[in-house]
Amino acid sequence: MTSLPLRDADTCRYDLVSLGEVMLRLDPGEGRVRTTRTFRVSEGGGEYNVARALRRVFGMRTAVVTALADNEVGRLVEDCMLTGGVDTSLVRWVPYDGVGRSVRNGLNFTERGFGVRGALGVSDRGHSAASQMAPGDVDWDHLFGVLGVRWFHTGGIFAALSASARAVVGEAVEAARRHGTIVSYDVNYRPSLDNGSLGLPDVDVAIGVPDVRKFPDLSVAATTTRRVLSASRNDFGAVAWSPATGVVRATERTGLEVLDRVGSGDSFASGLIYGLLTGRPLEIALEYGAAHGALAMTTPGDTSMATAAEVMALAGGAGAAVRR
Secondary structure, eight states: OOOOOOOOGGGOSEEEEEESOOEEEEEOTTSOTTTOSOOEEEEEOHHHHHHHHHHHTTOOOEEEEEEEESSHHHHHHHHHHHHHTOBOTTEEEEOOOSSOSSOBOOEEEEEOOBTTBOOEEEEEOTTBTGGGOOTTSSOHHIIIIIIIEEEEEEEHHHHTSOHHHHHHHHHHHHHHHHTTOEEEEEOOOOTTTTOTTSOOOSOSEEESOSOGGGOTTOSEEEEEEEEEEETTEEEEEEEEEETTTEEEEOOOEEEEEOSOOTTHHHHHHHHHHHHHHTTOOHHHHHHHHHHHHHHHTTSSSSSOOOOHHHHHHHHTTOOSOOOO
16 A cells, blocks of 8 residues: 555645646647648647646646746637646746747647657747746745645656756745645656756656666656557556555556557556545556556547546456447
């Protein structure tokens, strides 16, 4: 049994708050970025996706701390976030100069891939409002100490955006721990960001850590396991560790058919966190995470379209038979 010292829900406004950049995703559907004439837009971001899934799929109270340039693109991102149900009251709006010389909103052009053609992401996020966040921008003591947050989540994507963003992560983690909030951090390695050497802050739960022996003070470590057979078929599973349980493994799904794998790791994280937030044993929480990650790969976009009932059913062994 893995027991985390969670704050009482009745004393906290939020079950989870995420810190990270939220970008506008532009998806060419079955086509290619270089040849398409139309894009489907949605919001996404490694840390945000966790908050959205916990709200939209699992019905928990979540918010996101981020920054957006105050223009029509930023307001489109906000509109997408509102659809997902995440509290946007903690968004920092930065004045826009009309051109984007000093601040702008991040864009993410993403191809899903198919067969031998792998998924492709083309980020356009330089000088984004989120990357320019700095210590002192957020009153963390008010958030964690007055409003109350049970779980705080951030990760290596946001931390790698700039030196100031990384300093914000450190400031937020320190404040969260000072107020008794559980902290999780998803390493979320990206070669384009070169964030593999950032190290791990002082957190309770680490996601995407391959070797827990380097971090003996963690309460929980977890990661997905994936073998890419093609862009359309993956072997997918997950493994976790805690001092009380040792290593545990989730159901391995071989030859899983994939529509869009982007965001599946964030869906895994949200399912795992939901299980731990609701007091499930690590073995069950891990199954929730693996099932949610698998379901997220069956729909387009960064964010999950699954339901909690579907996650529980798949985690419990249900298949893809028609439900009537």
